[in-house]
Amino acid sequence: MTTDRLDAFEENRTRMFSLAYRMLGEAAEAEDVVQDAYLRWAASGPVDVPAAWLTRVVTNLCLNRLTSARARRERYVGPWLPEPVFTEGGRLGPLETAEQREAVSLGMLVLLERLTPAERAVFVLREAFGYPHAEIAEVLETGEARVRQLYRRARQHVAEERRRFTAEPGRHEEIVRRFLAAAAAGDVAELERLLAKDVTAWGDGGGVVSAGRRPVHGADKVARLVAGLLRHPLAPRMAFGIEHVNGEPAVVTRLEGALFAVVCLDVTEEGRVAAVRSVVNPAKLAFAEGQAEGRGGQGEGQV
Template sequence: MFEEQRARLFGLAYRLLGSASEAEDMVQETYLRWSRRSSATAGPVEVPAAWLTKVLTNLCLNQLDSARLRREAYVGPWLPEPVLTGDGALGPLETVEQRESVSMGVLVLLERLTPVERAVFVLREAFGHSHAEIGDLLGIDEAHSRQLHRRARAHVGEPRKRFESDREQHRRIVEVFMAATMEGDVATLERLLADDVTAWADGGGTSTAARRPVHGHAKVLRYLLGLGTRPEAARVSLEILETNGEPAVAIRDADGGALYAVMVLDVEDGRVTATRTVISPVKLAFAAAQLAM
């Protein structure tokens, strides 16, 4: 029974934490508690899925409290751990809400929320729980759940426009953008970059990456052209993969296949409004393991 719930629980934990490795830990702890509960004499659980969801959510809320302190001391921009989603690792991503809730852009925005606001947002937006159900899961009343959801939605905003666009067009833009970056095609990059584009890079303090976001058309253009001229650029291969529900670029060693970086692009109205690149080896470990399967 637990194995039937594992993928859903992992998808929930990842949305709450933005970390695949921590999500795995929370799912494992939930399993241990389920195992102990099943072997006890307390009687059967009436609705196992609800029991597991409640236990996992509360574990993640506790984890978020400590994660907030760690991220305040994080070196450089913080980005979520990328997860390859083409094989359903985070559950179904069939609706705009489901894809939005695992995107890097939205996961970064969720960092603005309190842990309980984040839980309400994820349970409502990604999993479709009613406010009455959310109240039962979090130990709050229905009206409070509605209030928290409104507050969370106000903080997150309405980024859905880019999720409702043509996904094939998004993929083509990613392909053209990366080719232009690697080839130093200034004209194409100038055309594709939005005026207010921002480039984020997460090296975690252990890999070379910009310590601050690069903002603005001219600065991001110079930044990208610099990437294409680095010596290691000639020794990598690029692969377009679905990551966090969107087309993304996996940058790998051309010979051994080691994963060096994952870059996700925000695309609106045919132009790139943001690039988010994860370079930290720690944060790439989960995606690298997926590629090795």
């Protein structure tokens, strides 16, 4: 492979990973897709527009993987959550606007699981990357009318469950800090004040690490659950901090330096926590742990 072709691929690497991750919700799988795309790129002939060619390849590789991924998730023990990704280093591309941050949040990725593979591809290409319908039709090798229909259905499915989390970044981080402080103090009353009445908490342990196998609903129950987690026998050996995960501040827990849990909060514009998503399955944290090692270990805000 010539240097120019290699450079063209590397210029698109972050974008390809961002696309694959949004399609699959699994960082390790997204990395595999990028590697497969590289092999196809290396074996291909001249390409007029590398970005368009690679987008088509990555999208179709993801579509092929989504069917088997859904089968695996149906057999998953307990709630399934996406793999968290540290985003301060730009791993998922630009996250400068509220829309860009929401598009990659764990909450949105969970909603995308409700779409068919084709609906998800159209929704991601349109919402996250701004592709016009005609170009999406070229990527999927289908008609523009079908793309419009798929996009309309995808928006309807997402809108049925979607709550707009429009808290400003500074406000969001303030709520996360208050949540962490209240949890560390075991202050159930303060936690209840921070939680929306209809809040839901999910824990993804994958049957490997102890975590609730069913969602917990209601401010009182979730507050007691969160306060109880800080009484875990390993808690004295843990460090708790706040880092940016999937475009938003999240609670990050490390056990003697190793990543142990990532807790992401959906915060409404009223400053209430509407959802708590905790990822503790070590397999789900492997990618983020590799990111942390590459950054030199722990992030800021440790307590």
